[in-house]
Amino acid sequence: MPSVSLAHFLQTEQMQSFKTIFVSILLEAIPFIILGVLLSSLLQTFVSEQTIRRFIPKNPILGILFACLLGILFPMCECGMIPVVRRLILKGMPVYIAVVFIITGPIINPVVFAATFMAFRNHPTIAYSRMGLAFAAAVIIGLILYRFIKRNPLRNSRANFSNQEDWEGHQHQGGGISSKINTFFVHASNEFFEMGKYLVFGSMLTALIQIFMQRESLLAIGQGPLSSHLFMMGFAYILSLCSTSDAFVASSFQTSFTSGSLLTFLVFGPMLDFKSTLMLLSVFKSKFVLILSVLIIITVLACSLLFEHLFLL
Template sequence: MTIINRMVKDSLVFLLFCLFLFLFLFAEEFKDLSFFNRIPGMFFNVNTIFLSIILEAIPFILLGVFVSAVIQSFVSENVIKRVLPRNAYLALIPAALLGIIFPICECAIVPVVRRLIKKGMPSHVGVAFMLSAPILNPVVYASTYFAFISSPYVANARILIAFISSIMIGFIIYRRFKGENILKVQKEDHHHNEHHHHQRRNKLLETLYHASDELFDTGKYLFIGAFLASLFQAFLDRNVLLSIGSSTTFAPFIMMGLGYVLSVCSSADAFVASSFGSTFTEGSILAFLVFGPMIDIKNTLMLFGYFKKNFVIYLLVVTPIIVYFSVYVFQLIFSS
C-alpha cells in the first residue's frame, strides 16, 4: 500500500508539471476561448513563474543528485572521518568553507548533505556545509559582485555574514542534537542495502542508479516548492513591503520572509535583491541575500522529506534568528 501511495503522489506531481508545461507552451492559443477568458491573468503569471523556477533549478538539481550519487558510490566513511578535524567545533570551519570547492546551490544541497551524513559526517558539520555552500561559492560571489557593481563590498559582506552565521548555527545544532540521528529512516534505504548485498554493481552503474533514484525523489519536493513560491510571487502585494522597507528593525525580517517565499536560486538572487536597493536598507538586503539561500520553500520541503520533523522545525527557528543577529551586529560594526 505504501508503494502504491508513493506512486500516486509521484504521478500527481508529474501531471502537475505537465499541466504547467502545456499551459506555458500553448496558453496564448487558448486565451481567446471563452473558458480561458474567465481565468484571471494572475494564474497565467503563476504558470510562467513556476516554470521559470523549475527551469532555473533543474541544472543545479541534476548537479546535486549526481554529486550525491558519486559520494554514495566512491566516498567511504573512513575518508570523511580522515579529512575532518576530530574536534567537533574546529570541524565547523572547514565545513563552512567547503562551498568554495563545491559550488552547489540551495536547490541541490539537501540531498548531498543527507548523503554525507549517512556516510558518517557529523550532523552539525553537515548543517554548516548545507547553509554556507549555496553562498560561499565562486558562482554566487561573482553574480553578487556584478549585481552590486557600484557597491562591491556587498558581495564580501554576504560571504562574511554567511560564513559566521553557518558556524554559529552548526554550533547550536551540535549542542542541541549531539549524538542524535537527525535523518529519517526511509524504507527505500533498506531496499537499496538489500539490493546491493545480493547484486554487486560496477561503480559507474551504481552511480547512475543512485542519481536517477535521487532525482525522482528530490524532484517532487522541487515541483511542490516551486508551485508554492510561484503563488506567492504572483499574488504578493510588494507595495506593502516597500512601505516598511526603510525600517532598520523590521525591514530585515521582511526581506528574509521575501527571500523565503520567492525561492530564487542563489546564483541569481542578487539581481532580485539589487532591485530593492533604493527602497530597503542595506542590512535588509544582506538579510535577503544570506537567509534566502539557506532556507526557502523548496529546500524546506526537502528537509521535511529527508530529516526528522523536530530537527527541521528547530533549524527553521534558529536560522532566521542567527542571520538577523549577524546582520544587526555587522551593521553596528561597519555602518558609517
C-alpha cells in the same frame, strides 16, 4: 471588446515596466543557474560521499570551519545537497557538521559569490558581507548544535535507507563512463527545470511587487530598522529561489530597501525557505527542524543587524 481591452492593458506603462524587470532578472540569473547546475551534477555523479568524508576533521571546531568552507570545493545547490548530506550522516558524519554544510554550501561557493558580485557591481560590499555573514551565522549555529544536540535527529533509521543507499551506490559505481555521463545530463536537466520554475515565479512576484505596490508603502517597509529585515526574511522564505539567482532579485530592491535587509534576504533564503523546509522534514525529525529553523531565524537576524551597523552604513 475584451480582447481590445486586454491588448490595451498589455501595452500600458506599468505592464511594459513589469516585462522589463521580469525579463532582465531572468536573463541575468540564468547563466549562473546553468553553471551551478552543471557543477552540482558533476559532483553528484562523479564525486562519492566517501571522498568528502575522508577529509572531515575530528576536532569539532575544525570540523565546523571545514564544513563552512566545503562549499568552495563542492558548490552545490541546497536541493542536491540535502540528500547527499543525509547519506553522509548515515555513514558517520556528525550532525552538527552536516547541518553547517547544508546551510553554508549554497552560499559560500565561487558560483554564488560571482553571481552576487555581478548583481551588486555598484555595491560590492554586499557580496563580501554575504560570505562573511553566512560564515559567522553557521559557526554559531554549528557550535550550538554541537553543544545541545546529542541524539540522532534523522527521521528514519539506517535500515530504512539501506535499499536506497545501495541503489545510489550503484549510480556512483556501476555502468561505466557512458552511464555516468547519461546520469550527469539527466540530473542537470532535472535540476535546471526544478530551479527554473522557482526563478520564474520569484522574478514575476518581484516585478509585480515593484510595479503594483505603492512606492510609499514599499519605502516605509524597506527603510524600517526591523520591518525591512522581517519582510525580506518572509519574502525569501516564500520565493525559495536558488542561491545562484537570488542576488539578481535582491538587487532590484536596492533603491527601496536597506543594504542590511538585502543581506538578510541573501543569507536567510539559502539557509531556510519553503522548499528546503519540506526537504528537511523528509530527512530530519520535526522537532529538530523546528529547533534548527528558530536558530537560523534568530542568528541570521541578529548577525545581519550587526553587520548592517558595522559594515554597511
